[in-house]
Amino acid sequence: MIELVQIEKYYKRKQVLAIPSFSIESGAAYGILGPNGAGKSTLLKLIASIEKPTKGTLYFNGQPYRHVLKQVRQSIGYIPQDIALYPELTVTQQMDFWLRLSWKQADQNFLKKMKRTLRLDEVAHKRLNELSGGWQRKLNLCIGMIHNPNICLFDEPTVGVDIAAKEDIIEWLSTLHNEGKTLLYISHDRYELERLSDHYVVMANGTMLFHGDKSLLQRNKDTILQHDSSHQELTKILSHL
Numbered sequence: 001m002i003e004l005v006q007i008e009k010y011y012k013r014k015q016v017l018a019i020p021s022f023s024i025e026s027g028a029a030y031g032i033l034g035p036n037g038a039g040k041s042t043l044l045k046l047i048a049s050i051e052k053p054t055k056g057t058l059y060f061n062g063q064p065y066r067h068v069l070k071q072v073r074q075s076i077g078y079i080p081q082d083i084a085l086y087p088e089l090t091v092t093q094q095m096d097f098w099l100r101l102s103w104k105q106a107d108q109n110f111l112k113k114m115k116r117t118l119r120l121d122e123v124a125h126k127r128l129n130e131l132s133g134g135w136q137r138k139l140n141l142c143i144g145m146i147h148n149p150n151i152c153l154f155d156e157p158t159v160g161v162d163i164a165a166k167e168d169i170i171e172w173l174s175t176l177h178n179e180g181k182t183l184l185y186i187s188h189d190r191y192e193l194e195r196l197s198d199h200y201v202v203m204a205n206g207t208m209l210f211h212g213d214k215s216l217l218q219r220n221k222d223t224i225l226q227h228d229s230s231h232q233e234l235t236k237i238l239s240h241l
């Protein structure tokens with residue numbers, strides 16, 4: 001489905017990502033781990049087609065991205081950490097606005113389920129600036145997925161939110177996974193990774209130290225840590241997975 005081949009990304013003259021090859025398995029839930037600056041967000045932005053690689057090609061169902069960009073954007077939902085919504089609009093107004101801009105016809109059943117699971121119905125008439133950070137993150141997530149994408153990319157979906165919002169978000173991601181959607185999400189949270197991931201990507205210094213399923217990760221942990229034991233957080237998370 002999605003394949004990265006000989007990808008390199010430079011910002012000015014600095015190489016921030018080098019990935020010889022990576023195929024994303026359909027229906028898998030990938031937890032992406034790695035220290036700050038490892039290239040995790042850049043990886044998601046390339047897959048989401050927000051950024052272009054400096055070298056190499058991304059393929060979508062065997063076609064280079066540049067030939068099928070519309071299909072790529074219809075199939076992928078990218079939810080950044082930053083909230084880029086309108087503070088003065090209510091939850092319902094924000095959703096209506098983004099629905100009108102959407103590349104695809106709304107799937108009402110999907111929208112209903114998403115709003116219910118994230119409990120957005122409870123705050124439907126509240127403006128964004130009246131909502132706490134957790135609610136704002138849930139709305140941001142909902143807007144990023146308003147076109148019912150099959151491949152969902154999340155940049156630290158629960159970081160900094162309260163426990164109730166975190167549980168709602170994990171529940172929603174879990175529902176998406178159970179429905180066969182492909183998930184890639186960056187996380188530093190062991191609990192979230194354990195709940196959701198059946199595959200992992202471990203990154204450091206712009207490269208993938210590992211990608212594969214959970215059992216392969218278990219078998220390769222020591223090798224990964226030997227390669228890069230300089231990052232305490234990574235060591236801690238890996239030793240518990």
Ligand SMILES: Nc1ncnc2c1ncn2[C@@H]1O[C@H](COP(=O)(O)OP(=O)(O)OP(=O)(O)O)[C@@H](O)[C@H]1O
Pocket residue numbers: 011012016034035036037038039040041042043
């Ligand atoms: N737009 C940009 N211009 C210049 N350098 C950038 C840009 N975006 C990212 N970088 C650099 O690329 C490297 C990888 O950044 P990236 O955000 O992908 O890492 P990350 O693993 O997501 O880190 P974090 O956990 O801190 O978000 C970093 O050195 C960062 O400073």
